[in-house]
């Protein structure tokens with residue numbers, strides 16, 4: 001971790017402490033972190049703060065803290081949702097968590113569920129978790145750990161507070177995320193009007209265009225990987241899946257080339273108007289229209 005990221009993460013740890021002290025901690029949080037171990041440590045810290053009965057949470061000396069730190073607290077649950085050989089976070093695992101959540105806590109006055117590998121939750125699993133995030137029992141707290149918030153459905157994101165342990169470069173802003181999602185839909189539907197609407201913001205900001213083209217490349221590349229049968233963690237899981245199901249490998253490769261060419265012309269300081277026009281035209285062409 002760089003110093004800059006470390007300072008940011010330290011701040012987040014403090015934010016958790018004070019929010020728990022004030023009794024204002026949200027029932028659903030998402031921890032965004034590229035490094036699985038760091039994300040899980042942060043999630044366990046949240047759980048520890050929530051069960052601590054001392055002052056200056058986590059006090060480190062109360063029975064709850066001792067049990068939480070020894071990973072033996074009966075009201076803190078961790079799961080990666082894997083069932084059998086599959087790597088995905090299964091919908092059955094989410095249902096187990098949901099059923100368990102309605103049973104009152106054992107020792108603490110709270111129950112915390114740490115859901116690891118959030119990036120491996122498919123749409124069905126996320127919709128299942130959404131149901132309980134909408135109306136959780138008053139004593140229940142969910143901490144979802146994922147590599148990027150872009151792996152989550154917008155409906156889930158609207159129900160959680162995001163704690164991002166990513167550096168500024170790694171982090172995708174809400175604005176960028178929305179543009180990528182909308183552009184993927186517009187490209188798949190070959191909807192020229194939507195495409196023009198989404199790309200209009202690039203007229204005044206070609207660096208944003210460059211970022212978005214980079215993210216789109218990631219979506220198309222991951223879709224191609226998915227097509228060849230490889231399953232791994234994709235940052236834009238839903239988008240990559242949609243694109244992979246709808247497009248041929250040939251179209252995907254064309255789209256990747258288009259993004260690459262457009263990024264090169266931004267680096268050559270091309271005219272922004274021309275860039276946007278070309279972008280719409282080239283995407284349409286790659287889609288065979």
Ligand SMILES: [Zn+2]
Pocket residue numbers: 051052053054057058059060061062063064065066
């Ligand atoms: Zn304590």
